[in-house]
């Protein structure tokens with residue numbers, strides 16, 4: 190039997206996108222003892238390091254940490270009880286519920302539609318593909334209030350197509366789906382471009398239908414990109430203000446989202462309420478992003494293990 | 497048995513396959529040999545159904561599969577760059593074809609274990625492809641292709657991404673594997689040594705056409721034309737004829753060379769040449785020569801012969817072909 194020790198390795202553990210989806214770390218069988226030990230994660234060292242860390246720390250402190258700390262302090266101005274009272278006010282709670290619910294739906298819709306759009310843009314050829322490709326980023330580039338006006342003119346009270354979404358939750362969905370459109374598309378697209386077509390051909394030669402190939406071979410490769418795009422879309426959606434401001438209608442307990450509630454509380458001079466709800470939003474966003482990081486880190490580690 | 501009948505495939509006005517007709521006997525290991533861009537992959541992928549023909553037919557084991565999807569052709573395909581399912585373990589990779597056919601778990605287990613043993617990967621079940629060497633990955637890919645009991649096994653430069661030593665080992669191994677499993681195998685390669693080494697039949701392709709088909713000995717000794725001759729081994733041009741360097745004899749004495757040459761029917765004659773360089777390559781010695789016409793060629797002799805001749809650079813020698821067209825070893829069309 191040939192034992193191969195020396196080999197040319199193809200750079201096929203390359204892009205971040207091709208990173209493996211998370212899976213329970215399988216107990217290793219007989220081959221475990223000969224498994225290469227995971228190398229210590231590479232760490233760059235050098236004189237620049239303390240300086241770099243210091244600079245990054247300062248920058249983050251000034252821009253992110255200090256304001257957030259200040260916000261948290263404000264929200265606790267009347268103690269934990271005050272904070273709790275502010276957050277659990279029915280209207281506040283309702284606005285948070287609407288926000289998270291709508292954002293979650295939008296995230297799921299994005300995961301499916303974004304992947305589909307990315308697929309069509311990468312795999313299919315049709316006239317005007319370049320234009321469509323450029324259009325994807327438009328909702329992102331547009332001031333969100335413009336998005337709101339655009340949607341209002343189409344779906345508002347004077348809708349030319351007689352679809353009235355003004356001041357309804359579907360209206361919120363449309364507005365949020367509009368502004369979060371690019372996230373999944375743009376995170377999946379580059380990964381899909383890099384996907385090795387021969388892997389799909391291999392699956393086909395083994396008898397897998399197109400759908401089976403997609404589900405069992407392509408999707409696992411895309412999953413990290415889909416999930417990270419979806420997470421970003423979700424995070425963006427829970428904080429969105431501008432695009433929902435006109436079409437949402439700002440109806441408490443119905444279409445008022447958390448950011449609108451915060452705005453309203455500021456206007457009626459209740460900074461503590463505003464701060465408390467802000468902190469909750471912040472926590473939700475942070476947890477979402479943190480879980481994503483964890484996830485990405487895990488697939489990355491898996492790849493490193495594999496080297 | 498695979499029959500390719502009048503296969504055509506064009507990219508724009510460029511004909512990647514130009515009326516290719518080829519029979520691949522059942523149970524054989526046939527190599528498709530040709531230079532880069534000659535259409536080897538296109539032909540192999542057409543047999544697999546991964547590429548559509550513009551014209552012609554493909555028949556596998558008596559069934560016309562032209563227009564049949566690759567899924568339904570009963571083929572196994574191995575790619576140069578492994579095409580491993582990176583997110584699956586070795587075991588799941590090999591089991592893939594069986595899993596999607598929803599075979600019973602026990603059967604899958606048994607089959608996968610058998611195959612992993614055959615390809616020398618038992619104990620590697622739970623590794624991921626990235627945790628294997630290139631050669632191991634390719635063996636995994638081979639086991640994966642064999643798992644579905646394909647009618648034919650198609651390999652597109654399977655050892656192309658591996659270094660020379662591993663490549664040589666693996667092709668020997670493939671030969672032994674083929675002798676064990678007997679599945680009709682088509683191997684694409686641009687390496688004539690690989691083709692001569694493993695295949696029992698070789699089809700030489702050039703510019704989308706088949707130049708010659710035959711067993712390795714025939715192709716080497718009786719090439720149908722200039723192209724096949726040059727492609728299957730090094731050649732020297734001696735007085736207008738193509739001769740293998742090891743079929744050139746050197747002599748310091750003109751009369752003796754002429755006398756020997758007279759015994760070889762239709763030989764290109766004795767050529768006077770100047771020794772430019774003597775290169776010792778282990779057992780063999782290559783002597784670079786320049787004929788008085790100015791053309792350069794090389795003769796290959798054994799070390800003992802070289803020592804007996806005792807040639808030094810700048811000396812004049814007389815070269816002749818030791819085999820002539822009458823012995824059918826120089827292509828007739830080329831001998832003058």
Ligand SMILES: Nc1ncnc2c1ncn2[C@@H]1O[C@H](COP(=O)(O)OP(=O)(O)OP(=O)(O)O)[C@@H](O)[C@H]1O
Nearest residue numbers: 507511512530531532533534535536537538539686
């Ligand atoms: N998708 C394509 N579009 C245009 N031309 C193509 C395409 N695929 C192959 N060709 C052309 O067809 C010819 C044959 O290609 P093929 O891949 O079969 O060559 P090959 O013999 O396998 O070469 P190599 O040894 O380099 O792999 C080449 O000249 C190539 O440029």
Ligand SMILES: [Mg+2]
Nearest residue numbers: 536537538652
């Ligand atoms: Mg090729």
